[in-house]
Amino acid sequence: MKTLVWVEHDGKTVKDATLAVVTAAAQLGEVHLLVAGQGVDAVAAEAAKIAGVGKVHVADDAAFAHALAENVAPLVVELMGHHDAFLAPATTHGKNIAPRVAALLDVMQISDILSVESEDTFTRPIYAGNAIATVQSKDAKKVITVRGTAFEKAATEGGSGAIEKVASTGGANADGGLSVFKGQEIAKSERPELTSAKIIVSGGRALGSSEQFHALIDPLADKLGAGVGASRAAVDAGYAPNDYQVGQTGKIVAPEVYVAVGISGAIQHLAGMKDSKTIIAINKDEDAPIFQVADLGLVGDLFKILPELTEKL
Amino acid sequence: MKVLVPVKRVLDYNVKPRVKADGTGVDLANVKMSMNPFDEIAVEEAIRLKDKGVTEIVVVSIGEQKSQETLRTALAMGADRAILIVSEEKVEPLGVAKLLKAIVDEEKPDLVILGKQAIDDDNNQTGQMLAGLLGVGQATFASKVDLTATNVTVTREVDGGSETEELSLPAVITVDLRLNEPRYASLPNIMKAKSKPMANKTPADYGVDVTPRLTTLKVVEPPKRSGGVKVADVDELVAKLKAMGVAK
Ligand SMILES: Cc1cc2nc3c(=O)[nH]c(=O)nc-3n(C[C@H](O)[C@H](O)[C@H](O)COP(=O)(O)OP(=O)(O)OC[C@H]3O[C@@H](n4cnc5c(N)ncnc54)[C@H](O)[C@@H]3O)c2cc1C
Ligand SMILES: Nc1ncnc2c1ncn2[C@@H]1O[C@H](COP(=O)(O)O)[C@@H](O)[C@H]1O
Numbered sequence: 388m389k390t391l392v393w394v395e396h397d398g399k400t401v402k403d404a405t406l407a408v409v410t411a412a413a414q415l416g417e418v419h420l421l422v423a424g425q426g427v428d429a430v431a432a433e434a435a436k437i438a439g440v441g442k443v444h445v446a447d448d449a450a451f452a453h454a455l456a457e458n459v460a461p462l463v464v465e466l467m468g469h470h471d472a473f474l475a476p477a478t479t480h481g482k483n484i485a486p487r488v489a490a491l492l493d494v495m496q497i498s499d500i501l502s503v504e505s506e507d508t509f510t511r512p513i514y515a516g517n518a519i520a521t522v523q524s525k526d527a528k529k530v531i532t533v534r535g536t537a538f539e540k541a542a543t544e545g546g547s548g549a550i551e552k553v554a555s556t557g558g559a560n561a562d563g564g565l566s567v568f569k570g571q572e573i574a575k576s577e578r579p580e581l582t583s584a585k586i587i588v589s590g591g592r593a594l595g596s597s598e599q600f601h602a603l604i605d606p607l608a609d610k611l612g613a614g615v616g617a618s619r620a621a622v623d624a625g626y627a628p629n630d631y632q633v634g635q636t637g638k639i640v641a642p643e644v645y646v647a648v649g650i651s652g653a654i655q656h657l658a659g660m661k662d663s664k665t666i667i668a669i670n671k672d673e674d675a676p677i678f679q680v681a682d683l684g685l686v687g688d689l690f691k692i693l694p695e696l697t698e699k700l
Numbered sequence: 701m702k703v704l705v706p707v708k709r710v711l712d713y714n715v716k717p718r719v720k721a722d723g724t725g726v727d728l729a730n731v732k733m734s735m736n737p738f739d740e741i742a743v744e745e746a747i748r749l750k751d752k753g754v755t756e757i758v759v760v761s762i763g764e765q766k767s768q769e770t771l772r773t774a775l776a777m778g779a780d781r782a783i784l785i786v787s788e789e790k791v792e793p794l795g796v797a798k799l800l801k802a803i804v805d806e807e808k809p810d811l812v813i814l815g816k817q818a819i820d821d822d823n824n825q826t827g828q829m830l831a832g833l834l835g836v837g838q839a840t841f842a843s844k845v846d847l848t849a850t851n852v853t854v855t856r857e858v859d860g861g862s863e864t865e866e867l868s869l870p871a872v873i874t875v876d877l878r879l880n881e882p883r884y885a886s887l888p889n890i891m892k893a894k895s896k897p898m899a900n901k902t903p904a905d906y907g908v909d910v911t912p913r914l915t916t917l918k919v920v921e922p923p924k925r926s927g928g929v930k931v932a933d934v935d936e937l938v939a940k941l942k943a944m945g946v947a948k
Contacts, residue, residue: 453863455865456831456840457831457837457838460832478859479840479841479856479857479858479859480858480859482824482828482840483828483838483840483841484828485825485828486793486824486825486826486827486828486829486832487828487829487831487832487838488832489794489825489829489832490794490797490828490829490830490832490833491832491833493794494794494913495792495793495794495912495913495914496793496794496823496825496829497914498822498823498824498825499822499824512822512922513726513820513821513822513919514711514717514726514819514821514822515717515819516922517716517717517719517726517921517922518717518719518725518726518919518920518922519919519920519921519922520916520918520919521916521917521918521920522914522916522917523914523915523917524913524914525913525914525915526913564868565835565836565837565867565868565871566837566839566865566866566867566871567865567866567867568863568864568865569853569864569865569866570863570864571858571860571861571862571863571864572861572862572863573860573861574860574861582859586946610947611946611947619877622878623878628861629843629857629861629862629878630857630858630859630860630861635819635822636816636817636876636877638859643946644944644946654716655713661925665944666925666928667937673930678927678930679925679927680925680927681927681928682928682929683928683929683930683931683937683940684927684928684929684930684931685930685931685933685937686930692934695934696934696938699935699938700938700941700947
């Protein structure tokens with residue numbers, strides 16, 4: 388089977404999420420990559436070094452600069468003429484592009500896979516991860532998004548993929564003009580990215596305000612070299628930005644250590660973090676559901692506990 | 701201007717899903733079902749756009765006969781008219797998108813607003829598929845929508861922050877949690893909704909083949925995590941963290 392993996396990148400480097408997708412694709416067959424963007428020679432060179440990669444298709448055009456699904460999907464469809472499976476990370480960009488590809492190929496997408504059981508059979512979470520379904524696809528071609536935390540990351544060195552320019556990117560027509568990219572606000576942070584952080588400290592509604600969130604959660608995270616996450620309640624209340632949200636509809640994380648502070652443990656939150664290796668919960672309510680999944684629990688007032696903990700670490 | 705909002709009936713988000721012992725799926729007998737929370741947000745947004753030139757909101761649901769309750773809820777919130785496409789078998793996003801395309805071809809809405817994902821199967825596909833089938837622009841995970849007579853500008857929640865895109869109409873939008881807070885239907889509006897029109901259809905009426913492409917071989921519970929130990933105080937927690945090598 389020949390697979391095509393959509394490479395997520397920021398124009399400069401390959402995003403980590405891609406590496407787990409390569410591992411999933413390698414379980415299906417030969418791995419080819421698609422690097423679509425503008426001025427992406429460096430990205431293509433980096434992608435070609437990923438272990439196990441056969442070919443790297445490069446589509447360099449202004450139309451692909453912002454990964455707009457309207458422009459990328461037809462390109463993928465064209466390349467799928469000689470590939471059997473398309474795989475993308477289950478990131479916001481991957482989730483935006485892949486279903487459009489699937490519809491154009493008349494294929495039912497398999498979202499957010501956790502494992503490859505065989506060429507046509509996969510497992511995936513449903514009901515916020517409260518159930519795991521094994522599904523078999525009857526479609527001739529497969530379109531798949533991959534949950535990053537479920538697969539090892541492929542090594543970034545050791546490969547020697549052949550870089551090949553995509554012959555036709557539609558030229559002047561690559562930009563169908565259906566949507567126009569107007570701008571972005573991407574948070575700059577010195578802290579590790581949530582989806583690749585080894586340790587995460589997350590705060591919930593109990594933090595009470597943006598000031599308290601940052602005054603209490605940030606120093607602890609800094610002490611531990613951790614990424615910072617939040618519950619939906621904390622994000623909705625404006626204590627933390629939206630890209631901090633962990634959960635069914637936020638980010639799916641599985642760090643070595645997840646520290647949940649003042650988070651009750653609703654199923655939608657657990658959906659995003661319950662595969663963490665060690666879960667630590669700090670909550671004043673000893674019956675909070677978070678304690679049912681926590682390896683280490685401390686019952687008490689976070690406003691007393693956090694300063695003391697940060698100080699003693 | 702006309703807006704189409706597809707709404708799905710799903711297990712209420714407050715109910716803990718129980719996997720059936722025979723491994724065929726999640727038990728939906730005698731449990732509370734509600735409108736998919738993202739679809740409530742989609743309906744709410746359509747209603748708010750009534751100040752911006754929207755004159756008619758059509759809601760549609762594909763599913764078992766009981767999905768009419770979900771449609772009535774949307775009508776009580778403020779939608780004008782409903783279409784129910786009855787299928788007692790589960791219809792996958794690809795089938796749903798094809799049915800929605802058939803409705804769009806007939807109704808010619810300027811905008812289709814969907815939820816970003818249905819919280820039962822967590823697919824997150826239908827809106828993107830519909831936009832692909834229609835060959836129109838798509839703005840997924842919307843946290844802000846600005847509508848004019850010819851364009852819609854959408855702020856989208858993405859992994860690192862947010863992005864803004866401008867689409868020409870007609871277009872497809874899928875909504876995220878922070879777009880708005882859906883209203884509750886008032887009692888008078890619930891009464892009024894009873895007399896709003898609801899068409900009853902089947903997939904065959906639209907000539908769409910909704911045969912599933914995926915077969916669910918089994919559904920199991922995820923590996924269980926068991927609660928661990930409680931520590932007495934910060935000192936004990938620090939000691940444990942040091943023992944784990946997390947802290948020095
Ligand atoms: C469709 C849908 C999708 C959702 N997706 C997500 C998602 O992706 N992520 C997510 O997180 N949620 C999500 N939610 C929301 C989820 O259902 C919960 O509402 C949310 O997770 C609650 O956040 P919380 O635990 O911070 O707040 P609460 O539930 O209010 O919990 C606060 C906790 O803090 C404790 N506390 C209070 N004061 C103190 C103190 N001084 N010291 C210590 N502890 C204290 C309390 O005992 C309580 O347990 C979603 C909901 C819906 C409907
Ligand atoms: N059976 C259905 N009937 C009506 N709308 C649906 C149906 N399935 C999905 N949708 C719409 O598509 C969105 C995304 O669903 P999904 O792709 O299944 O996660 C939902 O939030 C609904 O707006």
